[in-house]
Amino acid sequence: MKAAVCEAFGKPLVLSDVPAPSIGPEEVLIRVKACGVCHSDLHLVDGDWKDWGTPLPIIPGHEVTGVVEKSGSAVTGLKPGDPVGVPWMQYACGQCAPCRSGAEMLCAGQKSTGVTVNGGYAERVKAPAAFTHRIPEGLDLVTAAPLLCAGITVFAPLRRAGNLAGKTVAVAGIGGLGHLALRMAAAMGARVVAILRGEGKSDLARQMGAREVVDTEKEKIGSRLSRMGGADLILLTGISAKLFEQCIPGLGPNGTLVVLAAIAESASLIPAGLITGQKAICGSVIGTRDDMDAMLRFAADHGIAPMVEHYPLDQVNEVLDRLRKGQVRLRAVLTP
Ligand SMILES: [Zn+2]
Ligand SMILES: [Zn+2]
Incomplete structure (x- = not known):
């Protein structure tokens, strides 16, 4: 063969x-x-x-x-x-x-x-x-x-998060994983936010079910998500330590950031910021x-x-x- x-x-x-x-x-x-x-x-x-x-x-x-x-x-x-x-x-x-x-x-x-x-x-x-x-x-x-x-990688943390109807789910990075995450989160009834860089994929993100699109070249993820009440769940699919850092302030009370991309560079965060709001950062594999x-x-x-x-x-x-x-x-x- x-x-x-x-x-x-x-x-x-x-x-x-x-x-x-x-x-x-x-x-x-x-x-x-x-x-x-x-x-x-x-x-x-x-x-x-x-x-x-x-x-x-x-x-x-x-x-x-x-x-x-x-x-x-x-x-x-x-x-x-x-x-x-x-x-x-x-x-x-x-x-x-x-x-x-x-x-x-x-x-x-x-x-x-x-x-x-x-x-x-x-x-x-x-x-x-x-x-x-x-x-x-x-x-x-x-x-x-x-x-x-790609499908199971984004589905498993969405499923684990429980009932997402009406919850705010942000997907950071719209590629092989991200475009499926948008579709699945939307189908589960979440209010879906796409986080991307530049104009290139914003139409696609909307077609995939994103109600809001955050262009990181134009605005801060944290302030935009905070104005929406903060994200209940953020799926990080983009391979970028900077994107990881920028997502954390976008978490709402009891919000969870799930790392799905194999980011191999170091990132900085202020741990105290996780206390108020009881925010969580975790990984997920298949x-x-x-x-x-x-x-x-x-x-x-x-x-x-x-x-x-x-x-x-x-x-x-x-x-x-x-x-x-x-x-x-x-x-x-x-x-x-
Ligand atoms: Zn794979
Ligand atoms: Zn075993």
Whole structure:
């Protein structure tokens, strides 16, 4: 089968012909329809995470959709022809403290698609049936691919926040994650605010459900959100320490800032500012399998499809380069 293989960090992926994976009794073999290109893939390929123990060579890609081609002898829930998705998490031990507490996405023994085991930049991928998700009717398999990472990343903290009807939810950074966050928060009944820089995406943000748009080139996030009573929830999807700093004063009483972007530079804040108003800052990483199934149903029911740019798998290196240069508008999807 054709696959884009990372043979060495910091080098272009190599398009090669590799054997299709053989499956165990509890696994399924999937014919890949599409694989989204996540910013994490860039970190992996560029070697930013080389200390994570990624075995080389590896096939990247963790936003995979496709159709079951073959299911192992012990698999009961999935059969050939079923539309499915394979996300980042494809194994959690079920025994450790996070797993037992219902937070399996924090499992230290986790296996990650395209990071520690082969992913979806290929014609076929295998995954344990227990961590393979059925894609509901109504979702197009190609455009749905980014839901498997970008979608769950924004849905899980929205879901965890509880009933958002009438609450003020701000989304900072409108890209692959942010545009989905706007759609989902709006569909949950929140009063949605988009925080972006420049005019480029303000129309798009409104189309995605933002009632208010804050342009950080023109006004301060804190003062604008404070005039609205402060945000109950801010999802930070933009990779910028400055954006992180600027969001904090926008939190309302009991407001929470959720960091979803892998900001690797330091930021400053005055901790005392969190006391009055009991403000919280936290991180969030993907979600549980239950979150994933709920998100896929929610997206199908509300007609939420990621906006994607399509590329053939052969162009993977060009796509990664576009992502590196910030030229991918929202999300790129590879089709083998
Ligand atoms: Zn991702
Ligand atoms: Zn575990």
